[in-house]
Amino acid sequence: MALAHDPLFITSDKSPIDITSTPPPSSMMILTQDELKRIAAYKAVDFVKSGMVLGLGTGSTAKHAVDRIGELLRRGELENIVGIPTSKKTQEQALSLGIPLSDLDSHPVIDLSIDGADEVDPRLNLVKGRGGSLLREKMIEGASKKFVVIVDESKMVKHIGGSKLALPVEVVPFCWEFTAERLRGVMEGYGGCEAKLRFGENGRAFVTDNGNYIVDMYLEKDMGDLRVVSDEILRLPGVVEHGMFLDMASTVIIAGELGVKIKNKYSSCC
Numbered sequence: 001m002a003l004a005h006d007p008l009f010i011t012s013d014k015s016p017i018d019i020t021s022t023p024p025p026s027s028m029m030i031l032t033q034d035e036l037k038r039i040a041a042y043k044a045v046d047f048v049k050s051g052m053v054l055g056l057g058t059g060s061t062a063k064h065a066v067d068r069i070g071e072l073l074r075r076g077e078l079e080n081i082v083g084i085p086t087s088k089k090t091q092e093q094a095l096s097l098g099i100p101l102s103d104l105d106s107h108p109v110i111d112l113s114i115d116g117a118d119e120v121d122p123r124l125n126l127v128k129g130r131g132g133s134l135l136r137e138k139m140i141e142g143a144s145k146k147f148v149v150i151v152d153e154s155k156m157v158k159h160i161g162g163s164k165l166a167l168p169v170e171v172v173p174f175c176w177e178f179t180a181e182r183l184r185g186v187m188e189g190y191g192g193c194e195a196k197l198r199f200g201e202n203g204r205a206f207v208t209d210n211g212n213y214i215v216d217m218y219l220e221k222d223m224g225d226l227r228v229v230s231d232e233i234l235r236l237p238g239v240v241e242h243g244m245f246l247d248m249a250s251t252v253i254i255a256g257e258l259g260v261k262i263k264n265k266y267s268s269c270c
């Protein structure tokens with residue numbers, strides 16, 4: 001894959017989403033998917049300023065952003081950062097990098113969160129949680145003034161579920177089969193789905209940081225009105241949270257073959 005290094009920006013304001021992109025350079029370099037993730041992550045860290053309270057995301061893309069924040073703190077280029085980790089794994093990583101940490105109880109308003117995503121649709125709705133961290137992510141990113149999502153271009157889909165990979169739902173372990181069956185039932189009205197319990201590497205049910213299970217829903221079609229589906233899923237007793245992050249991302253940074261694109265959601269205010 002090739003990526004631009006020339007920081008020349010083009011802005012378009014004609015779509016409901018504001019798109020800024022870095023075009024391909026004259027000399028191209030082949031980059032791996034992980035390098036693309038790192039490029040998106042570093043670009044997002046450009047938004048970080050000293051003194052900020054930061055939501056620290058989880059996953060292979062967010063890991064690069066946390067590393068970068070640690071590096072800038074170490075070099076003294078950032079100061080007085082407080083990180084709010086979205087998982088135990090990120091907490092460990094941040095601690096190992098010397099990033100001062102806190103939580104939502106002490107810092108209920110977060111200046112900026114940076115995190116990866118599993119899918120991004122054209123309206124910047126997301127699927128998250130294929131790493132199992134969706135609940136803490138949704139709590140922390142939902143409390144953020146700005147939420148910057150970092151992805152490589154493979155995550156862009158025409159509609160939620162378009163990758164044919166899982167839409168994760170965190171459920172209580174108690175009678176999870178009953179809850180999975182109820183989820184299947186709800187989804188019949190929205191194109192249908194297969195609902196499977198997620199297993200960990202040890203062959204047992206995967207357990208989230210909150211002691212819950214994950215039921216992965218494999219969608220068959222575009223679900224239509226995502227808000228309606230979201231509300232129905234959340235009304236099921238036994239469901240804790242789902243991995244659709246609707247209308248939450250303020251900016252999505254996409255690293256791909258043709259360069260880095262930045263999509264901003266229009267703000268409704270001045």
Ligand SMILES: O=C[C@H](O)[C@H](O)[C@H](O)COP(=O)(O)O
Binds near residue numbers: 129130
């Ligand atoms: O639970 C995991 C998170 O939602 C991740 O942000 C998401 O799965 C994307 O992860 P990655 O950057 O590893 O593709």
